[in-house]
Amino acid sequence: MVLKLVCLVLTLTISASASPETRIVGGTPTTIIEYPFVVSIEYLYSNANINIQRCVGSLISSWHVLTTAYCFTGANLDNVQVRVGSTTSLSGGNVVAIQDVIKHPDYQESPRAGDVAIVVLASPIGITDSVNIVYIPPQETYIPDGYPVEVVSWGFESEEGPQINELKKINSNTIPQAECQTVYEDSESVSIYDHVICAAADNTSMCNGDSGAPMIIGETLVGLSSYYASCDDSSPDVFTRIDRHTGWILEHAIPPTGAHKKKFSMTSLKLFVILALLSIASVSTAPEPRIVGGTPTTIQEFPYIVSIVYYYPGPQIFIQRCVGSLVSSFHVLTSGYCFTQAVISNMVVRAGSTDSMVGGTLRFISDVIKHPSYEETPRAGDIALAVLDSPLGITDTIGVLYIPPQDTFIPDGYQVKIVSWGFESASGPQLDTLKTVNMNKLPLEECQASYADSEAVEIADPVICAAAAGRSICLGDSGAPMVIGETLVGLSSYYDSCTDDKPDVFTRIDRYTNWILEVAASRVDGVDSVPYVKVADVTF
Known part of the structure; x- marks a missing residue:
């Protein structure tokens, strides 16, 4: 799916890169103080010399931003930067360059699947009242159907625009996967399977512009905006499910080579994953059942x-x-x-x-x-x-x-x-x-x-x-x-x-x-006498 660009971009005939999806339709204004982990991922269109807010991401450590792999479709990473600590998407806060992007190996654009990526920043982010880190859930967290979630993003007031640069949030509810599969059963654009969460609410929707917008429960990141069918509430929105990728995230979100270990450890995934295990509300842990x-x-x-x-x-x-x-x-x-x-x-x-x-x-x-x-x-x-x-x-x-x-x-x-x-x-x-x-x-x-x-x-x-x-x-x-x-x-x-x-x-x-x-009896290497597994009748 190719996203519409705002009128200014169309007028300037920029064709270097299609800006990925999903901006909030509806919702209410909020501030970066309420959601200090949210970052704006900006793209420089060099032939027009303008920056466009391309996607949204979430800080998960002082070095790492979690967003969608789709965000980087057709993108030149040299033209991408991250803005942290600002309620507005294109001004204020601090801007940090990107060192690397690690896409999930299962990612495919169409049908959309495995839509998650780790952005490695060129320098670590310091923690302030407007810049902070979000928890991620343990692997295979249980999230009930019908559970209330929040989605935070920059966005459009309507499908036709104009783009709003102020941060907004919407309240939505998770829906059963079977219900979402029914809605998208004829779609060739997205895969509805265990690694996604679908959500819906009256008069609100994902729309044009902010792929990667975080879905949160309490202080824990549970989803990333990945796909929408239309900018209204006629069909559920599709989010990458974070807990199905926690193990992969922890394996790859490590400090860059040569990074100062003390800086990393103060605001690292280590601290926040442990806290998530201890305090995450209504969603917990790995792989299944307790x-x-x-x-x-x-x-x-x-x-x-x-x-x-x-x-x-x-x-x-x-x-x-x-x-x-x-x-x-x-x-x-x-x-x-x-x-x-x-x-x-x-x-x-x-x-x-x-x-x-x-x-x-x-x-x-x-x-x-x-x-x-x-x-x-x-x-x-x-x-x-x-x-x-x-x-x-x-x-x-x-x-x-x-x-x-x-x-x-x-x-x-x-x-x-x-x-x-x-x-x-x-x-x-x-x-x-x-x-x-x-x-x-x-x-x-x-x-x-x-x-x-x-x-x-x-x-x-x-x-x-x-x-x-x-x-x-x-x-x-x-x-x-x-x-x-x-x-x-x-x-x-x-x-x-x-x-x-x-x-x-x-x-x-x-x-x-x-x-x-x-x-x-046959799978203990280097042992001559394999210990027996004992069989005994069940005594009722």
Whole structure:
């Protein structure tokens, strides 16, 4: 889609570069003091010697601006500059040159997808009352449908203009992805999939000019304006979903070579990502589900449970990413989804600790074997075997869990226990101590009816669904074990919301027992005697 340029630009017949999309139609005036992370990305049209406000970005560190990759379509980076600390888009504040632009490797212009880019500034930005940094959410943050969001940008009063240089904001609401897919099902211009958020509100819309406008919840950046169909409220606006790219952002938003480390660390991603984990409201963390409700427990009660921790080398932080279960001294069973977009060498397993981030014993992961039927969307075959780099010794806080024989019968209505780290509620804060919750297995047909309209998960024989009043799997711990007695019968795989409105979905271990035994017996390099995975009947 080629964006309209303002009348002045048309009159001057500038053809060097089409200015990317989306300016706010409607909305109310605001100031940079309210949104000090918002920056104007300007483009110099050298043949006419004028600057045009081309896109919008958000400061995520003293060196880095997050915006859309589309912003730089046909652009000469030497002609791009960033204006910070100003309510007006083309005057005031401070102007900083751009050193580099890192586009996401999945970016494509048409149909629009992977529309995110990191701008590396030529010099770091100092923090003031009008210049500051926005939080980014942890990987795979849950954002409810119908949730209120704000979008901040410069823009047009209407599709015909004139352009308004003063900062504006609109209030909008997230909409279900299925609803957005229906609206755009005939479009060849944009891909509506898990990595975007759609939003809509009466009498407001994205329009001509500000690709990259931030969508925020509280103080956290959750989306970037990427695509619109028309400058009215007849169709939802499409935003790049930040939490689907958090890992990539953390890997690449590092100080430029030769940058002064002290300057960076004072206002770096490290500080703000940690704060987001502790305080982000109504949206939290990675990859999926943490227990809502439940009661505290200890590692002595469940010595087979392990925390799978991910290291982000850019900001040098560790985040508890998933949960696993020891099924031998060398092997951890967890979800395939745990390793989505993960660098295995950046992962460690913490065993023998009630706390997910301290204590116990650490092991690196030497190999990960995902089940060959694994699919992210719709979620299916969600199981993986992680091989440790060295064996764990058995103690009172480190033990091994049995797996059931192939095709074990588990009666409907039977009580199961889920063990995980987690949140007290959907709005957090995250708890580092272990919790347990009791649920009951549901008939498969009942679960299928609950998810009949879902394209996100496949409810078929290799899953178990479970539910309990006031209890749910929620944000953060993919792979959390479902146990009956001393036997692992399920792995947390998918949830619809952090409530008991719909059942939670678990990978059914007994449908994969033969596969587990086969791969576990052959995938420990340099070990003559591979430790056995133990099989035991489930005692009802």
